[in-house]
Amino acid sequence: MTKIKSLADLRKIKDDVQEKIRLRENADQPEKLVQIKVGMATSGIASGAKEVMNFLIEELEKRNVDAVVTQTGDMGYCFAEPTIEVILPGQEPVVFGNVNVKRADEIIEKYIKNGELVDGIIPRNYETIDNK
Amino acid sequence: MAKYNQHLLVCGGTGCRASHSDAIVESLNRALVERNLDGEVKVVMTGCFGFCEKGPIVKVLPDNTFYTQVTPADCDEIVAEHIYKGRKVNRLLYTNPENQEHVSDSKHMGFYRKQIRIALRNCGFIDPENIDEYIARDGYAALGKVLSSTPEQVISDLIKSGLRGRGGGGFPTGLKWQITSKVKADQKYVVCNADEGDPGAFMDRSILEGDPHSVIEAMAINGYCTSASKGLIYIRAEYPLAIARLKVALRQAREYGLLGENILGSDFSFDIEMRYGAGAFVCGEETALIHSMEGHRGEPTFKPPFPSESGYLGKPTNVNNVETYANIPVIILKGPEWFASIGSEKSKGTKVFALAGKINNVGLIEVPMGTTLREVIYEIGGGIKDGKQFKAVQTGGPSGGCLTMKHLDTPIDYDNLIAVGSMMGSGGMIVMDEDDCMVAIAKFYLEFTVEESCGKCSPCRIGNKRLHEILTKITKGEGTMEDLDNLRNLGQVIKDTALCGLGQTSPNPVLSTLDNFWDEYLEHVTEKKCRAGVCKSMLRYVIEPDACVGCTACARNCPVNAISGERKKAHEINQDICIKCGACVEKCKFNAIFVR
Ligand SMILES: Cc1cc2nc3c(=O)[nH]c(=O)nc-3n(C[C@H](O)[C@H](O)[C@H](O)COP(=O)(O)O)c2cc1C
Ligand code: SF4
Ligand code: SF4
Ligand code: SF4
Ligand code: FES
Numbered sequence: 040m041t042k043i044k045s046l047a048d049l050r051k052i053k054d055d056v057q058e059k060i061r062l063r064e065n066a067d068q069p070e071k072l073v074q075i076k077v078g079m080a081t082s083g084i085a086s087g088a089k090e091v092m093n094f095l096i097e098e099l100e101k102r103n104v105d106a107v108v109t110q111t112g113d114m115g116y117c118f119a120e121p122t123i124e125v126i127l128p129g130q131e132p133v134v135f136g137n138v139n140v141k142r143a144d145e146i147i148e149k150y151i152k153n154g155e156l157v158d159g160i161i162p163r164n165y166e167t168i169d170n171k
Numbered sequence: 172m173a174k175y176n177q178h179l180l181v182c183g184g185t186g187c188r189a190s191h192s193d194a195i196v197e198s199l200n201r202a203l204v205e206r207n208l209d210g211e212v213k214v215v216m217t218g219c220f221g222f223c224e225k226g227p228i229v230k231v232l233p234d235n236t237f238y239t240q241v242t243p244a245d246c247d248e249i250v251a252e253h254i255y256k257g258r259k260v261n262r263l264l265y266t267n268p269e270n271q272e273h274v275s276d277s278k279h280m281g282f283y284r285k286q287i288r289i290a291l292r293n294c295g296f297i298d299p300e301n302i303d304e305y306i307a308r309d310g311y312a313a314l315g316k317v318l319s320s321t322p323e324q325v326i327s328d329l330i331k332s333g334l335r336g337r338g339g340g341g342f343p344t345g346l347k348w349q350i351t352s353k354v355k356a357d358q359k360y361v362v363c364n365a366d367e368g369d370p371g372a373f374m375d376r377s378i379l380e381g382d383p384h385s386v387i388e389a390m391a392i393n394g395y396c397t398s399a400s401k402g403l404i405y406i407r408a409e410y411p412l413a414i415a416r417l418k419v420a421l422r423q424a425r426e427y428g429l430l431g432e433n434i435l436g437s438d439f440s441f442d443i444e445m446r447y448g449a450g451a452f453v454c455g456e457e458t459a460l461i462h463s464m465e466g467h468r469g470e471p472t473f474k475p476p477f478p479s480e481s482g483y484l485g486k487p488t489n490v491n492n493v494e495t496y497a498n499i500p501v502i503i504l505k506g507p508e509w510f511a512s513i514g515s516e517k518s519k520g521t522k523v524f525a526l527a528g529k530i531n532n533v534g535l536i537e538v539p540m541g542t543t544l545r546e547v548i549y550e551i552g553g554g555i556k557d558g559k560q561f562k563a564v565q566t567g568g569p570s571g572g573c574l575t576m577k578h579l580d581t582p583i584d585y586d587n588l589i590a591v592g593s594m595m596g597s598g599g600m601i602v603m604d605e606d607d608c609m610v611a612i613a614k615f616y617l618e619f620t621v622e623e624s625c626g627k628c629s630p631c632r633i634g635n636k637r638l639h640e641i642l643t644k645i646t647k648g649e650g651t652m653e654d655l656d657n658l659r660n661l662g663q664v665i666k667d668t669a670l671c672g673l674g675q676t677s678p679n680p681v682l683s684t685l686d687n688f689w690d691e692y693l694e695h696v697t698e699k700k701c702r703a704g705v706c707k708s709m710l711r712y713v714i715e716p717d718a719c720v721g722c723t724a725c726a727r728n729c730p731v732n733a734i735s736g737e738r739k740k741a742h743e744i745n746q747d748i749c750i751k752c753g754a755c756v757e758k759c760k761f762n763a764i765f766v767r
Contacts, residue, residue: 040423040426042426042427046312046435049306049312056303056306057307060297062175062233063178063232066232066235078257079255084255093176107234111258112259
């Protein structure tokens, strides 16, 4: 292990290791960040939800959006899988259906970054999932 | 580098490890590898989450799902269902005892909602054996900040923050540092008191197990401020896991040069050694602790001189408690004003408590000073077990007192607790219900003190024995009104004349129960009755003649032949012979035998 010889060294190490726990720190205050829930379960996975989830996690990071991406079970919209629910800080949840990588990209650029609505919003007829 | 999408935090505190959290980590990793998820999900062993009673705990992040009582056999399901398919494993979620609903997100559990975690900020959050995770949480940044400032400035900030010692006494920490720093000496010492002898307490253990670096960093800061180059941690040998984690942490800090010569390029040098105690309660008292470290008997000596003036090997020694230290790095980074904005007027910040006894959520909690007993017991603690009636809450361990219903709205802080006849102590909090006898409770604590008294001074050695004898007499139903007077008078004398804090506070459990539960003492003495049914020798087993059909079952089963009566006629128990074993009650199919 190299010695830390100054406060500047310490800060550098901190920046390097921060990544290891960023996910935990974000999870501690999700309401301040963009929260995305990806419906997985069996139909979700079969229709590519996993791929969408990984895409979202990687791209949000690359595009400097602090977000908490979690997965949940069936959202009850099998006809429109994969579905994702997005909660912008202080706003009502919005659900998007038939999300593939291309649409996920659009959702990040338009809705998440600029608050513009995009096609494919499913009216919410259910309580937000896992709100207990 | 692989990017982790989810973290699985597994509690590696003493409580959860005892129920196989090591095997849980292994099983989780195995299940992840089987599903090719090991590159996406990281398993981390952390310190205690505080919810030990329902351990082992596994927490899934980022969705904050809190699984309780997890066994290695559950791990496959957690991975297959939750991690892979996103479906929570309901049967492992916490169930709200009030409405039987599952609560998945720990943020919504009553247990956590009112807590503010400063001293416990990293417990259950980072891997305590990985210094990088501590650094990622701003670890050692406070030390860095301090080294580019003057000791006077740091001490003045600490005074401004209002931090007081968490080891029981509540002495202002900044002031203590100032005193130590002003004494001139060629060598000074910084000591961490990790003796934690209060029965049922495990605050300090959890901090050392879950976040050892916070204490190490604060000791170094203390060293810089008081010009001490040596630190000593006095820890009881019964804390093997805390000792092991401290050793790892000390090694890592040295490897990074955060302990040793010329720390962070400054001319400040500091290192820490460990010293082991045999687990005597009195060795937690600072002068006894110092004698014990010097290899002498762990007996207190008269203060002054205070350790800050003349302590270890006769040198100025600054003794602070584990939890006190754990607060310091945050105070330095966030500033004294921030800390002083939390808490009550004269007690700033938070306090960690070990909640125990007849309460639903047993565990470790941290709340702002000034939180009321009611909030702690009912909101965080989830109320009394089995829907029973609250009777008392004991704070401060063997030095503290028993508080009652009328104190429930008292905001908890050092001064308020003393004003109502108890103490903050180190943070034990034991809740009692209608089935507890307050005389027996007082006797229990005195038993502890009599056992732990070092015997050096007579008020404590002899006086506490007498108190204990009187209490024993009362619980046997042989007490008199004079005994009650004697309890009070003798208790007061011991308080005023004992040499050290142990003796000076030992009558508190008796005096506070006399004050708050006088009726119960009276009943024991005048009516020979114990309403909780705890004092066995006062119980009377009685046969209700109208209900008794004379089946003789009880008489045949009484081991001492205390029951007599003719077949088909009402039976009777001879109270002089009865040994109160209860066998007859179980044998009577007609519910004719009662305990009064
Ligand atoms: C009988 C007795 C036992 C004590 N046990 C402890 C203990 O286990 N841990 C502790 O930190 N302080 C204990 N103390 C208090 C210490 O003497 C000392 O005040 C404290 O360690 C100072 O640190 P603080 O100012 O940070 O609280 C005890 C005191 C007495 C009288
Ligand atoms: S008060 Fe008790 S523990 Fe303290 S010195 Fe006296 S005998 Fe020893
Ligand atoms: S309590 Fe035991 S000793 Fe007393 S009468 Fe019943 S069986 Fe006999
Ligand atoms: S067992 Fe019950 S009913 Fe039978 S003799 Fe004893 S008290 Fe009476
Ligand atoms: S030891 Fe696991 S929650 Fe306390």
